[in-house]
Amino acid sequence: MVTSLQDFLRQLLPLYPELVVITIALTVLLLDFFVERRNKAILGWYSLIGIVIAASMTVKLMGTTGSFFGGTFLLDPFSTYFKLAFYVACGLGILVSMKFLDIENIHRGEYYALMLFATCGMMLMASAGDLITLYLGLELMALSIYVLAGFMRSDSRSNEAGIKYLLLGAFSSGIMVYGMSLLYGMSGTTNLNGILAFLRGADLSNPVLFLASVMLVVSFGFKVAAVPFHMWVPDVYEGAPTSVTAFMSAGPKVAGFAVLLRMFAHTLQPLHADTSIILAGIAVLTMAVGNILAIAQTNIKRMLAYSSIAHAGYALVGLAAGGPDGAASVMLYVLIYAVMNMGAFGVVIMLRRSGARGEEIADFAGLGKTNKTAAFLMLIFLFSLTGIPPMAGFVGKFYIFKSAVQAGMIWLAVVGVLFSAISAYFYLRVIMLMYMYEPKQEFSLVQSPALALALAISVTAVIVIGVYPSRVLDFARASLIGIL
């Protein structure tokens, strides 16, 4: 019995990080009963410790690669890279949440548990070697986020956000399963490597294959908020609690791209000639709609929602470019995006005071006078989102457009940089309000050690990656081994 238990545990070894995250999530639910209302932040720190432990296990497992549990679960540098990105997104998400939940009076243990469940779902998505695992992870993530989006039960906007996200999400999942079933029908397997092997020998002009890949593009397009599947984004981003919006714009989006990469750069690679042009078209649409509609917004969360649509567009440019550099550029970009966007949302959360929402862009007026640090951090995040050196956002965009030029898609790079220049307009408007207008009101910013830590981490990452990107860049490129 003992040896078999040991065997069993050894077999589970590749799953340890996921198991840790799940265990912590379940114990958070238990501990929730014993922690008093005003001390709920303890659960947040507890969850953070769990994330750190899971991260250290993932790092330890870096040497171990292979496919496990009948090929349904993969452990490769690619999944490791994304798991680390998820830990960052989740960790920052928890840090920016703690004080915010107190203010909103929704500080409950379920919140952290749901975040951890979502993170676990993302980890499964990154490690999926099989359509079933992929779908499982995706739903675990999506269901948790639906609940989180509607977490402010008494707020009608939050309710709307949750319901809207759920309905449209369910719809897109349906399309995805349909696409997957077509793939299964053609190839007779749900295993990603199996499908790849089938496609290599298949007649690629078969319209069913094309239909299947279109359906997958549509459904993943929904998850990463690509146009024309983006309609839910502004409402959900605006309605959801700001801390959830921050997490949502980072975690699930990165996970969506992890799956997109796994599918389109690996499994469906033989179809690249066809999918590339679809992806390029969607990329152009996404950049156009995101950047142009962002100009018209007056609510900072809606503006960042459209901005997050636009950023999905840039990442799709890298995906359309394809090849090792295209894939690596997407990986680098989504990581940088997650960090800088998290930082920007962190500052937005600082403006949330009881009694005032602090969500209008106009609320930023005069921040540069009243709170220099907060304004300066926002300045750095916004310039980074615009893609101005020496911030990390520039490095990310540079790599994206570099891979597009390399793939011979110069037109796509030109479109991308022009929309990127347009984006300067709405990011600059916030900077303008902060520095070039007089303050309209008293500022008493939300301050907490956790939020300060989150902002410090993000700003350091944005500047360090911007000035010396080599380490992260090499890591992203090395993480492609095994999938390409």
Add this chain to the structure above:
Amino acid sequence: MIELIPNQLGYPLLSLLIFVPVIGAIVLLAVRDAGAARWIALLFSVVELGLCVPLLGNFNSSVAHMQFGESMPWITAWNIHYKLGVDGISVLFVGLSALLTVISIMVSWTAVTDRVREFMIALLFLEAAMIGVFLALDLFLFYIFWEAMLIPMYLLIGVWGGPNRLYAAVKFFLYTLVGSVLMLVAILAVYFAAGGTFDVLTLMNYKFGRAFQMWAFAAFFAAFAVKVPMFPFHTWLPDAHVEAPTAGSIILAGILIKMGAYGFLRFSLPFFPDATIAYTPAIMVLSVIGIIYGAYMAFAQTDFKKLIAYSSVSHMGFVTLGIFAMNSQGLEGGILQMINHGVSTGALFFGVGVIYERTHTRVIADYGGLASKVPVYAAFFMIITLSSIGLPGTNGFVGEFTILLGAFQHKAIYAVIASIGIILGAGYMLWLYQRIIFGTVTNPHNEHLTDMNPREIVAALPLVILVFVVGLYPNAAFQVMHASADNLIKHVHAKASVVPAAVQAAGALIGN
């Protein structure tokens, strides 16, 4: 063939030039007091200017190579290096940047009272980025500095500028950004076409295909023509100049708009010689239009600063006219005129700033008869006006004369039309001078004007000295740039002629 001569000084002079202002800006972050912030900023900018002494002292003007070279790997995955060097073309701009920054800080001493520390931080970051642009020998590094410059300049205009500053700041940012991002795509295309290198010296010797050159040149042109600014890409300049604080205007006129022309010299000409020659007629025509149009517009202005801004459009037309004349007179005249324009227009904006600080009006009609009230100022303004007009004995004359010499050799008609621009220039500048300085005091507010104080005189003095040094002994400047400019012209002609010859040979073979 230009090489990088490694730095022999024992200390990284060029890196110091870039990082001394950055360190100054970081030190300022810890300072709370406005007075201390001014002194610290001045100290660092003077140290920076002091670093130009060994730079010019040890500069070897007899060779065209890049000197004081520094190179180390930066982003190995993309083959990007941190690579710096100066040659005869860039060395003068480094010195000018350092000088104008000191002057900008001095002129802002009492003019800027709001958020002084932040103002000085922005100025020092701007200085670091400007000098970085002139020193970078890796396209990626160059682009970083080129774009990073936008942030402090945007803030300088937007936070400390005039009433319509928001519009001007955004317009400046968007215009230059759109041009720059197109160049970024071309930089990437160049990188792949040349087999994966951003190294400027390697790219100079790489022969790109003719069709490739044509559109890559156009994309670089988008960035540089906006910056110069060439007609019809100039519309951001009057707004930006008018709304910027005095220090911003000085830097903008003195250095920033020179970078466009510098970009032509450093990248467009050596990388794309065939395209350069193919586009030359169009660029010459645009330059001439810019000269006449800028002068014509300057006549119509009622705003002191706007008049000078349009005169910049006209003067920069001379610069591009000289550069694209494609002979050594034109080129050297163009480079010299860039320095001259930096000095004289910098000084003109300085002059506007000095008087604006006292009167808070830029409307020309509000002035008149200042000669009797502020004689020192009137004398200073006279010298600068004459320099701007190009009176013999001042720097402006040498530059414009040499450019016309070059343009005449290229095609007489350009020189003829451009000289009309000189006459117009004398017209609007003297008329401006007359309206401001001569006559009787019509505005009661000007009755009690105080003359330039010692601080302002000290700040103005280097510019006045430069006006005469360059005017009377232009060889001092020509000597420094001659080897590099000469080499550039030879390089362009040699490299351009090779391709058609090869094509002809191929054609002959096929024909036979």
